[in-house]
Amino acid sequence: MLSERRLEVLRAIVQDYVGTEEPVGSKALTERHNLKVSPATVRNDMAALEDEGYIAQPHTSAGRIPTDKGYRLFVDKLAGVKPLSSPERRAIQNFLEGAVDLDDVVGRTVRLLAQLTRQVAVVQYPSLTRSTVRHVELLGLAPARLMLVLITDTGRVEQRLIDCPAPIGETVLADLRARLNSRVVGERFTEVPSLVQDLPEAFDADDRGTIQTVLATLLETLVEETEERLMIGGTANLTRFGHDFPLTIRPVLEALEEQVVLLKLLGEAKDPGMTVRIGHENQHEGLSSTSVVSVGYGSGDEAVAKLGVVGPTRMDYPGTMGAVRAVARYVGQILAES
């Protein structure tokens, strides 16, 4: 086990490196942090930390920089979450309250996160998985053509065109609409399939084909739309990454364009609270020199989606975590109100 002081040294190294972006040496450390020991002692500690794999030196006779493992220890044991200042909190709230619809909420959130953390922000649209049905509507566009509209309690609306196998009468349609709604409104998506299973039985044989089609489309919509959309922003902040640009930034931009990758990234974070994935802990290769801080957010007790930021492993973890957590909370509030 590492002694108290060695942990303190590691913390100091991380803090200094995050601030200066330069390898940090023993002398500078003793000066900037008032460690009560001499540089020589710190050197010994550093040697020990290096043996354990927490820090490394780019070349002999250079200062040390933290490794992924070092950051991990820092995040787990040494760093708290830095709360935002109250002006910041107020700014967040004001900014988010101006949103007019769901797209706007997500858009504002992304910009806010990017600005607060000065990193790339990723916000997943509220998931349909946990949400409930507010209304289902069927519109007859033509004798054998319907439109299905699904409205969720998170304010999302999905629509599908349906080509029916046979024409369907307006009264039957109204009947179907009424029955459908009485069964599924207020219910969770996951419950819907079993709730509508026996619906066709209530109708004439002539109409059953159409009704089957409608129900199939509805269930399909519920499933398909569980695949999430997301919005990203603040990519310009990538330019602050480092000096060895093209090599670093390219794979990150590529990864960010692959929504699938990002969704997986957010999805993997199972921790109910905040998740921090550091460097190579990220599966995706392009992101192996970045860290991802993510957290679930939602209108009620349950998380309906995730949001987070992507930045260099050398990031201000306490500050970033504070911002991410705060934004998630306020977005949750906004969603609950609307």
Add this chain to the structure above:
Amino acid sequence: MLSERRLEVLRAIVQDYVGTEEPVGSKALTERHNLKVSPATVRNDMAALEDEGYIAQPHTSAGRIPTDKGYRLFVDKLAGVKPLSSPERRAIQNFLEGAVDLDDVVGRTVRLLAQLTRQVAVVQYPSLTRSTVRHVELLGLAPARLMLVLITDTGRVEQRLIDCPAPIGETVLADLRARLNSRVVGERFTEVPSLVQDLPEAFDADDRGTIQTVLATLLETLVEETEERLMIGGTANLTRFGHDFPLTIRPVLEALEEQVVLLKLLGEAKDPGMTVRIGHENQHEGLSSTSVVSVGYGSGDEAVAKLGVVGPTRMDYPGTMGAVRAVARYVGQILAES
């Protein structure tokens, strides 16, 4: 006026510079293009071209590179539009035909354009301005709460929640729905206001307040949604820009995140055909070292939206223009079919 040969020299310079990214000198020119004159002659021509402002040299005794003005001349007079190869055309068509809905069409288009041109692609969602109403639906969610759903012929669906000043009966609602649709279905958005103006007169005084609210929301939706959304992709291609990265790439990324800027950019291109804006011709400062190639596309004869690419001024104009034009055509076809 510039002589024929001097134009030829300019063309050669542009082509070589686009290929090599390095200033091109007189000797290399005579070798790579079989100009029938000596380097010395070319030097004289270059001096003339430089006097006219078509080319410039980074430093004394370096080769020449084209200026914005030089590219402009090249695009206007010297370059054709390079048609795509037929395998490319087939690939485009196949790729776009797999799309399942509007979002998917736009998403695929953006990826396609980015891949074909190896630059940043921007695609505007089909505009509602020119499109017509396919259906208007009113759903009673609660006694005094409605949802308005607007379906357009471009496949777009917009919805709005309406809080009514007074409860409205189901029969009145059905009546309103029927009248509304009989008047506006098939009509252009711009026509709608005058068509529905006198609708409230057909109803009882009790309901007029609510109906006014509904109509107001409808008109508002039509206007608001003229503000376009757009999708961008291929930002990773920015890393191919040049070697002086952070300075170049940052303002571009920032500009790309400002949808307003991009919309203005596309909107400014009034030319019915293809528009090419080179370097400083772009108003936005961050884009002063980029060129924008854009073109309108649409399902019928009329353009309903724009798409294009953003790349370095040093780009392959004929190839890029060819790709942009081809993609626009195929997207138009796809939209017309659906």
Add this chain to the structure above:
DNA sequence: CTTGGCACTCCGGCAGGAAGAGTGCCAGAG
């Protein structure tokens, strides 16, 4: 108007030297 020749300029790369920062190790003190 074109051509070859020639002097000139400037960039880029390379070697060598000096400075600075940081390390590792050791021996001695607490």
Add this chain to the structure above:
DNA sequence: CTCTGGCACTCTTCCTGCCGGAGTGCCAAG
């Protein structure tokens, strides 16, 4: 056993001067 100061060593970085190459501009001749 831990901490400390000292010292030699290692690297990187920066600056300098130097050379070669590429390209230009100008001039005089064809």
